[in-house]
Amino acid sequence: MVDLRQSRDVPQTMLSVLFLAIMIIACLWVVQPFILGFAWAGTVVIATWPLLLRLERVLFGRRSLAVLAMMILLILLFIIPVALLINSLVDSSGPVIHAVTTGVTSPPDLAWLHTIPLVGDKLYTGWHNLLDMGGSAIMAKLRPYVGATTTWFVGQAAHIGRFMLHCGLMLLFSALLYWRGEKVALGIRHFAVRLAASRGDAAVLLAGQAIRAVALGVVVTALVQAVLGGIGLAVAGVPYATLFTVLMLLTCLVQLGPLPVLIPAIIWLYWSGDSTWGTVLLVWSVIVATLDNFIRPVLIRMGADLPLILILSGVIGGLVAFGMIGLFIGPVLLAVSWRLFSAWVNEVPLPQETASRALNDAPPPDDPA
Numbered sequence: 488m489v490d491l492r493q494s495r496d497v498p499q500t501m502l503s504v505l506f507l508a509i510m511i512i513a514c515l516w517v518v519q520p521f522i523l524g525f526a527w528a529g530t531v532v533i534a535t536w537p538l539l540l541r542l543e544r545v546l547f548g549r550r551s552l553a554v555l556a557m558m559i560l561l562i563l564l565f566i567i568p569v570a571l572l573i574n575s576l577v578d579s580s581g582p583v584i585h586a587v588t589t590g591v592t593s594p595p596d597l598a599w600l601h602t603i604p605l606v607g608d609k610l611y612t613g614w615h616n617l618l619d620m621g622g623s624a625i626m627a628k629l630r631p632y633v634g635a636t637t638t639w640f641v642g643q644a645a646h647i648g649r650f651m652l653h654c655g656l657m658l659l660f661s662a663l664l665y666w667r668g669e670k671v672a673l674g675i676r677h678f679a680v681r682l683a684a685s686r687g688d689a690a691v692l693l694a695g696q697a698i699r700a701v702a703l704g705v706v707v708t709a710l711v712q713a714v715l716g717g718i719g720l721a722v723a724g725v726p727y728a729t730l731f732t733v734l735m736l737l738t739c740l741v742q743l744g745p746l747p748v749l750i751p752a753i754i755w756l757y758w759s760g761d762s763t764w765g766t767v768l769l770v771w772s773v774i775v776a777t778l779d780n781f782i783r784p785v786l787i788r789m790g791a792d793l794p795l796i797l798i799l800s801g802v803i804g805g806l807v808a809f810g811m812i813g814l815f816i817g818p819v820l821l822a823v824s825w826r827l828f829s830a831w832v833n834e835v836p837l838p839q840e841t842a843s844r845a846l847n848d849a850p851p852p853d854d855p856a
Contacts, residue, residue: 521656521660523653523656523809523816524652524653524655524656524657524659524660525656525660526816526819527653527656527657527816528656528657528658528659528660528661528664529660529664529698530698530701530702530816530819531561531657531661531702532661532664532665532668533695533698533699533702534698534699534702534703534706534707535557535702536668538557539553539554539557539665539668540553542556542557550665550666551666553665554662554665554666557661557665558658558661558662558665561657561658561661562658564710565654565657565658566654566658568733675691676688676691679691689830690827690830693823693826693827693830694823694826694827696826697819697822697823697825697826698819698822698823700822701798701801701818701819701822702819704783705740705798705818706740706818707782708739708778708779708782708783709736709739709740710736710739711778711782712735712739712744712745712775712776712778712779713732713733713735713736713739713745714732715771715774715775715778716731716732716735716745716748716749716772716775717729717731717732717735719749719767719768719771719772719775720732720749720752720768722764722767723752723756723761723764723765723767723768724756724761724764725752725755725756725768731748731752734748735748735749739779740802740818741798741799741802741803742798742799744776744779745772745775745776746772746776749768749772749775749776750772752768753765753768753769753772756768794825797818797821797822797825798818798821798822800817800821801817801818801819801820801821801822802817802818803817804817804821805817805818805820
């Protein structure tokens with residue numbers, strides 16, 4: 488009888504597991520458009536949760552007012568910079584598109600090439616040799632390449648639209664998580680306990696620490712340096728300061744700092760004869776570049792010392808895998824996985840410790856006498 492029941496339970500178990508797998512896959516399929524937005528919102532909420540609690544105490548204990556203040560802050564940090572970037576791209580691409588579509592009848596002289604040391608005269612001579620061929624001939628040769636580049640940028644417009652969609656979802660989910668954050672955290676911890684007992688709860692806490700460490704120590708530091716560097720570029724009169732600010736954010740996220748963008752701007756100011764603003768931007772760049780050494784130790788308070796290669800891989804891999812949103816999600820995913828893996832490895836005792844513990848716990852040998 489026991490064998491018959493076991494033989495009947497095997498198909499039942501297999502069908503139950505298959506049914507559960509189908510249900511999980513179907514649910515993931517349904518919520519797939521919202522996963523990245525929810526992950527981004529979770530990262531933002533975990534990183535800024537202490538700020539929400541502080542605002543709630545200041546605003547007479549009203550959670551609704553604190554959530555409203557946090558949403559205004561998120562809009563200022565994410566939506567407005569993206570809108571300014573898109574506006575700058577549209578404004579700067581207008582003359583290029585007009586030149587490609589209508590042709591250039593009077594190409595620029597580019598006399599400023601003489602100011603470039605060593606190679607300036609050669610560049611100026613080469614440019615005028617091209618002009619001798621005729622502007623229409625030059626544009627006829629360049630138009631296929633420019634057309635391919637324009638096609639690539641049009642394809643990237645879809646990624647920008649998807650990024651804006653994820654921004655909207657991030658704001659929506661962030662408001663919901665701010666409003667019911669305690670219940671969501673309690674539910675996640677209950678699920679972790681059911682899944683892996685006390686180790687599951689510890690894993691959730693470690694994941695929260697890693698998320699906050701990356702968000703504060705990497706993303707916030709990069710934002711501060713990029714914004715201050717962008718302000719310096721705009722005040723000094725460097726053109727396309729918004730585009731350079733976004734590029735500076737990328738270099739700060741990959742731990743290169745703002746200098747790869749600021750140094751060429753300083754050189755350009757000196758070459759253009761504006762030595763006063765070049766000196767001002769030079770001093771400002773030194774201050775912005777050194778802020779990393781002071782801001783990051785203050786922000787990272789939970790002891791999550793993450794390797795540089797981990798952050799670099801997370802930023803680049805996240806950008807390739809998820810697009811612009813991957814700049815924030817990629818390092819977080821790798822940091823959480825690294826912290827959980829490190830905690831799991833450190834739970835295993837070393838061979839010497841195991842041997843000494845076994846010797847200490849072993850019963851004393853019997854006395855032969």
